[in-house]
Amino acid sequence: MPVDPVTALVGDQADKETYRAAYERLGLDKPLPVQFGYYVRDIVTGNFGTAISTGHPVIEDIQRVFPATVELATLSLIAGVLLGVPLGVAAAVSKGRAVDHLARIFGLFGYSVPHFWLGLIALVVFYAWLGWIGGAGRVSLGYVDVVPTVTGMILVDSALDRNWEVFRDALRHIVAPALILATTSTAYLSRMTRSFMLEQLAQEYVTTARIKGLTEWRVTMHAFRNIGVQLLTIIVLAYGGLLDGAVLTETVFGWPGFGQYLTSGLLAGDMNVVLTCTLMVGVIFLALNLAADMIYRVLDPRTR
Amino acid sequence: MSAIYFTEVAHSPTQATVQRLYFGWLRFLKNPLAVAGLVVVMLLVLVAVLAPWIATQDPFAQDLTQRLLPPSGKHWFGTDQVGRDMFSRVIYGSRVTLMIVSLVVAIVAPIGLAIGTIAGYAGGKVDTVLMRTTDIFLAFPGLVLALAFVAALGPGLVNAVIAISLTSWPGFARLARAETLIVRSSDFIAASRIQGASAVRIVLRHVVPMCVPSLVVRMTLSMAGVILTAAGLGFLGLGAQPPSPEWGAMLASGRRFLIDYWWMATFPGLAILAVSLAFNLLGDGLRDVLDPRSES
Numbered sequence: 001m002p003v004d005p006v007t008a009l010v011g012d013q014a015d016k017e018t019y020r021a022a023y024e025r026l027g028l029d030k031p032l033p034v035q036f037g038y039y040v041r042d043i044v045t046g047n048f049g050t051a052i053s054t055g056h057p058v059i060e061d062i063q064r065v066f067p068a069t070v071e072l073a074t075l076s077l078i079a080g081v082l083l084g085v086p087l088g089v090a091a092a093v094s095k096g097r098a099v100d101h102l103a104r105i106f107g108l109f110g111y112s113v114p115h116f117w118l119g120l121i122a123l124v125v126f127y128a129w130l131g132w133i134g135g136a137g138r139v140s141l142g143y144v145d146v147v148p149t150v151t152g153m154i155l156v157d158s159a160l161d162r163n164w165e166v167f168r169d170a171l172r173h174i175v176a177p178a179l180i181l182a183t184t185s186t187a188y189l190s191r192m193t194r195s196f197m198l199e200q201l202a203q204e205y206v207t208t209a210r211i212k213g214l215t216e217w218r219v220t221m222h223a224f225r226n227i228g229v230q231l232l233t234i235i236v237l238a239y240g241g242l243l244d245g246a247v248l249t250e251t252v253f254g255w256p257g258f259g260q261y262l263t264s265g266l267l268a269g270d271m272n273v274v275l276t277c278t279l280m281v282g283v284i285f286l287a288l289n290l291a292a293d294m295i296y297r298v299l300d301p302r303t304r
Numbered sequence: 305m306s307a308i309y310f311t312e313v314a315h316s317p318t319q320a321t322v323q324r325l326y327f328g329w330l331r332f333l334k335n336p337l338a339v340a341g342l343v344v345v346m347l348l349v350l351v352a353v354l355a356p357w358i359a360t361q362d363p364f365a366q367d368l369t370q371r372l373l374p375p376s377g378k379h380w381f382g383t384d385q386v387g388r389d390m391f392s393r394v395i396y397g398s399r400v401t402l403m404i405v406s407l408v409v410a411i412v413a414p415i416g417l418a419i420g421t422i423a424g425y426a427g428g429k430v431d432t433v434l435m436r437t438t439d440i441f442l443a444f445p446g447l448v449l450a451l452a453f454v455a456a457l458g459p460g461l462v463n464a465v466i467a468i469s470l471t472s473w474p475g476f477a478r479l480a481r482a483e484t485l486i487v488r489s490s491d492f493i494a495a496s497r498i499q500g501a502s503a504v505r506i507v508l509r510h511v512v513p514m515c516v517p518s519l520v521v522r523m524t525l526s527m528a529g530v531i532l533t534a535a536g537l538g539f540l541g542l543g544a545q546p547p548s549p550e551w552g553a554m555l556a557s558g559r560r561f562l563i564d565y566w567w568m569a570t571f572p573g574l575a576i577l578a579v580s581l582a583f584n585l586l587g588d589g590l591r592d593v594l595d596p597r598s599e600s
Contacts, residue, residue, distance in 0.1 A: 105337075108588070112581035114532050116539050117555055117573030120562055128563045244445030248536050262448070263540055266455050278452040282444045289443075 049272035058276045067152025069257035073242040075178040080185030088193025093220055103190055110187025115180055119252035122176045134173035136254030143169050177253040181245050185238045192234050196227040229299045236292040240285045328593045338589020344582030352398040359392035363549050372565050382567040393549040394575050400550045404465055404534045405527055411469040420480025421511050438474040446471045447533055454542045464543040468533050479522055483515040517594040525587035528580040535576045551576050
């Protein structure tokens with residue numbers, strides 16, 4: 001990994017003058033505060049620099065690769081919610097019994113397993129041995145660029161194009177990375193759901209409902225309605241965590257998204273790419289936090 | 305020297321401490337999962353210390369005539385693409401993991417504790433400045449920030465440790481601050497202030513010890529994340545460099561051969577999973593012992 005950006009640009013065979021010229025063109029001869037000033041000026045005006053590896057402006061590259069990550073993370077979040085929330089409710093309702101223990105063990109597993117390893121194992125077992133899923137990439141080679149790009153999300157694009165063959169192929173490719181990426185969010189969501197539900201089930205209105213003779217199912221539903229806002233907040237926060245997890249998952253599955261772009265930029269010593277990506281993720285993270293806060297304020301009357 | 309009995313009312317601070325530890329230990333033993341976690345963590349330490357005696361071969365010795373052999377009586381976990389014994393490499397890898405974990409603890413614990421207690425105890429502008437700084441670090445997801453730091457520092461094991469430490473101290477600072485805020489207004493702090501104790505003395509003698517239990521729990525739980533991040537950096541080629549037997553880097557080198565030679569990536573991955581799971585189980589158990597409020 002060439003850490004020197006000038007060498008990365010001109011190569012290590014360049015003579016001193018070429019090196020000097022590139023050095024000055026990049027503004028590296030200026031004092032650090034001045035360089036930082038230039039950087040901030042560029043950022044504010046929307047100039048994030050050019051990616052050395054692709055030759056395109058970084059911002060264009062990100063626009064191209066980002067939909068792939070959004071697609072992966074969204075599907076992953078849906079899986080996480082569909083698995084994690086019912087698991088958490090079931091654990092809370094049967095607190096201290098087998099289901100609760102199983103949910104706890106699953107949760108700890110989800111927190112502890114290295115995603116990239118799980119991905120490799122899934123590729124060996126389900127792709128190489130069983131042939132149930134697609135291999136690396138978003139679609140098989142024969143389907144690349146078959147459907148016109150509208151949103152950049154292959155599932156949506158192929159559905160819009162009514163090309164169900166591509167859709168099915170894309171689905172076969174996305175299912176493994178999405179589910180593996182979902183392990184952490186499933187664990188997180190089930191744990192949080194469990195503790196929210198326990199808090200509600202200890203309330204007096206639950207006792208009242210039970211005395212009234214409502215079925216356990218109705219009582220659970222009563223309590224569940226009341227954790228809705230809290231749940232929505234942490235689901236939004238979990239989405240940010242998925243972006244983090246995507247870096248490794250994308251690398252394993254050759255998923256041409258944001259994470260892979262960041263990693264390849266990193267390995268090429270392309271600081272424009274690394275800085276812009278980090279900055280972007282930070283901004284998205286903050287935006288999601290803000291959104292979670294707003295949801296809470298808007299939906300929960302007590303905070304008004 | 306008088307004997308210490310566990311059932312009687314404590315007569316000295318030492319006796320009280322011993323009693324508390326003993327009852328905590330009894331409570332800890334009631335949680336089989338936590339005990340399992342402790343056993344695996346102790347095993348990790350033991351394996352790391354005794355690696356030269358446990359390993360069956362030299363973990364760096366290449367033997368191209370023995371490459372890519374499946375697990376057998378001679379090579380328990382098989383061999384890799386240059387004929388190194390996988391079992392010995394996984395064993396030696398425990399040293400790398402243990403080193404990463406210890407270094408991160410050694411860096412993060414004092415920094416987090418210092419910043420958190422100072423911010424919490426001093427309050428006002430100091431608090432605002434320190435906490436806004438932590439917020440900036442918390443605004444980025446861990447791995448992405450660690451990647452950015454490694455990009456700036458250059459790849460390698462030491463830089464990976466620094467990057468992980470830089471991304472994980474804010475959580476501890478927040479926690480230490482929260483604990484400090486609770487302790488700060490208690491009567492015994494007021495009493496020692498009236499007696500003329502300096503702020504430094506109060507923080508060091510009274511506030512810090514109160515923060516330690518919850519910090520230990522948090523530390524243990526976050527070790528799992530540290531191990532995963534370190535392995536992830538190694539896997540991306542940004543952490544420990546070859547030929548170091550770091551588990552993540554081993555996974556990366558086994559990746560190309562994985563389809564035909566399953567053992568190359570399976571065993572290092574299992575090692576990562578086992579250790580990270582152990583820290584999570586241990587942390588969970590410790591929380592039940594040290595923080596009775598969360599007892600479920």
